[in-house]
Amino acid sequence: MIKKFSSLIPFVILFGLLLCDMQSLPGAESVPVDLSQIADDVIINEESKTYDSHPSAVTMSDGSTWVAWNAFKNSRDQILLRKIEANGTLGPIQTVSKQGAVHGHPTVVSMHGDSLWVVWSAKQPTGWTILAREYRAGRGQKVVTVSDAEIDAIQPTATRIADDQLMVAWSGKQGGRFRIQGRVLKGKEWQKPFTISTDTVDAFRPAIAVEESANVWVVWDQYRHKRYNVVGRKVAPEVGPMETISPAEMHGLQPTILSTKQGLFVAWLQKQDVVGGPGVISQWHTLHVAKRGPQGWKQIQDAEGNRVAAKLTQGLMAQIEPKPVATSGYLGRRTAPMLLADGEDLWLLWERKSDHRGSTANPRGDLVGRRIQQNILQPAAVLYQGKVDYHLAHPEQAIDNKFALLASNVFGGGRRVYHRLVGDLKKQTKFEQEQWAGWQPIELPIEREVTTRRTIQADGKTLKLFWADMHCHNNLSSDAEGEPDELNVYARDRAALDVVVFTNNDYYIVPLTQYEYELGNFFANAFTQEQKFLSLPGYEWTSRIPGVKTAKAADPGNWTHPYKNRSYPNHRSVVYPSTGGPVVRFVEVENDISQLNTAVQKTGGITLTQHPAFKPSGHPVEVGMELTSGWSNYIARVPKLFHGVLNRGGNLAFVACGDSHRRAPGLSGALTGIYAEELTAESILDALKKRCCFATNGAQFFVDTRANGALMGEEITAQDGTINLALQAIGTRPIVSAMLIHNGKEIKTFTGTGAKEFSTEYRLTDLPPGRHWFYWRIVQSKDAPVLPGNLMAAHGHLAWSTPHFVNVGLK
Known part of the structure; x- marks a missing residue:
């Protein structure tokens, strides 16, 4: 195998020679079977003892279906x-993967005769690899490593490109x-691996x-000039230029x-950043379709010339007017487009939440479709209801309206129980959706x-202010959206963060699989550039x-x-x-937080x-309160919850974190300012x-508070009670007021001068012996109202200093 993929020349020669003799093969492979005669609803994994997800299916010419999926337990x-x-x-049920504990989403591909391949990604001691295993007449052969050992390979896909040729692609x-x-x-x-995209x-x-x-043809998305774009190129029989x-x-x-x-x-x-209401930042999601013609790629339109094939609003994006309604x-x-061939026509399919206000714990989804007839988008219709996580079986082709x-x-x-279903394009219900x-x-x-x-300056050191959002989610959380790479660059380039942590839930309704956890950490390290941007690994203990x-704490009724x-x-x-x-998943350690703290x-x-x-656990690793x-x-x-922790002797920092489930890390209305010597993981965690x-x-905000010269968060002694x-403080808008809180009571309010900059001092004497704590609550103009759901304004009006801890008459 070649060790470097930077040069396109070997790829052009290699792939051209490789495929020049391939037989013609229809892109949407014919399935000479009457789908109306096969069982229309078969439960695949009813007796499963694992959490099953991310299936892939292929329908064979005899009407049988092979299904591969990820199964997780312990x-x-x-x-x-x-x-x-x-x-x-x-x-x-056959076990495809043989070794290791981290295996990603599979793709199953049928080949000529009785051959079948399953392709997936796995984390091994040498790194992330693409693995494949052939099944002949239903019997598994040896697992093959497809990617080069020097490459961390993820996100595989695979397709039969000729009767005897299988192509696998990955990032x-x-x-x-x-x-x-x-x-x-x-x-x-x-054959030898090759590179398809550019090096830049x-x-x-x-x-x-x-x-x-x-x-x-191979298509993909790429991040360039702070934008994601979909590009592609023909790769055989001869290599074509990159096309946008x-x-x-x-x-x-x-x-x-x-x-x-x-x-x-x-x-x-397609995504567009949007703002609404009192400054809430979100994203507007739409689906689009393009067809390649003699002049290149042209977007498909409806009869009125509208290029938006689907507005993904219901159940994905909050309503903001006339009144906010969260989801x-x-x-x-909710965001994955699917294409289905149908004779002379084509369908764009997508999934949506049936009820915009519906519960996460009891999900119900619609499969929605829009016919493309003579290159014109037709009105949308609901094709299936009552389930979630819809996937088309390969080949993606309807026969006599059945698919x-x-x-x-x-x-x-x-538990997630999957059904192999037969849909009917003639069985439609009316598609209705409110305007956002x-x-x-x-x-x-x-x-x-x-x-x-x-x-x-503090203790003779120069400390720099860095901004962090340390409680974010992406689509590795079961209920959230946004690709891990996409939201890392969002945090860096659009939210202007210095530090981000994606804390996907270890178990919320369904578990975080080992693959999902490890993949999140892989992306954290991939996008970290010390002194420029930190993405730290982590997760959310969701006890x-x-x-x-x-x-009992271990009673599953607590979290079910x-x-x-x-x-x-x-x-x-x-x-x-x-x-x-x-x-350390709480469900695997009897909900015992001490095991988490030790780890x-x-x-x-x-x-x-x-x-x-x-x-509060009282353990030293527990350093702050959100x-x-x-x-x-x-x-x-x-x-009283937060003040009570401090009153009982807890020396904890104040932090604010977005907890964004709507794809806006760093712009969800909560940030932590961190004073550290440098932008490294060690320095940030130490701070x-x-x-x-x-x-x-x-x-x-810029906030610098001192107690007898000591920086916020420090524990000091004042023997004389003074x-x-x-x-x-420096706000992004004029400072309105600053309130001083002592042991949970508001003792003094200072009024701003109408400027962004504000400073003041306050002296207390004769404090009684014992433990005291103080913090500042700073208010700037333009209040940010609390809206329902995950809908705080991105740039609010409040700041809280971490408390000063003062011992009077105590050592």
């Missing part, structure tokens, strides 16, 4: 495979750059299609490609909100503990809907150094409380352990 992933006969009879990281790479199996011989941009999520003329498919001025990603009798089509997800999470694929698909139901206890008003396009970052990284004293024992959240943001650490301490990591309900988030101003709602930080509800408190 910190270990497996890839499983099962055959469904045309009459619905289930074959045995591979080498030398700090992600590139689309591929490899072809010709007969029984694997990061490229992700490839998809492959074969035209009737035997042309092989999505508009260069918009964010386009997650492409899918299908070749039909009418030509070559690509669909993708919750969803355990399906094969997979979908699931989610049950308590972390009040959102306006915006360019990010908003320069007036990005402040200078100021410095302060619920009983409010009934006689109930509907919750029992008056249980309440006891979540933690777990933040690890760049070397990472284990995911985190061994790595040098920290934990932070979350939400307006928690029980005062506010994108969901609510917690300390305003329940000040948090020393409580050298403060909280805001989204604005990049304390000099000083505040210097």
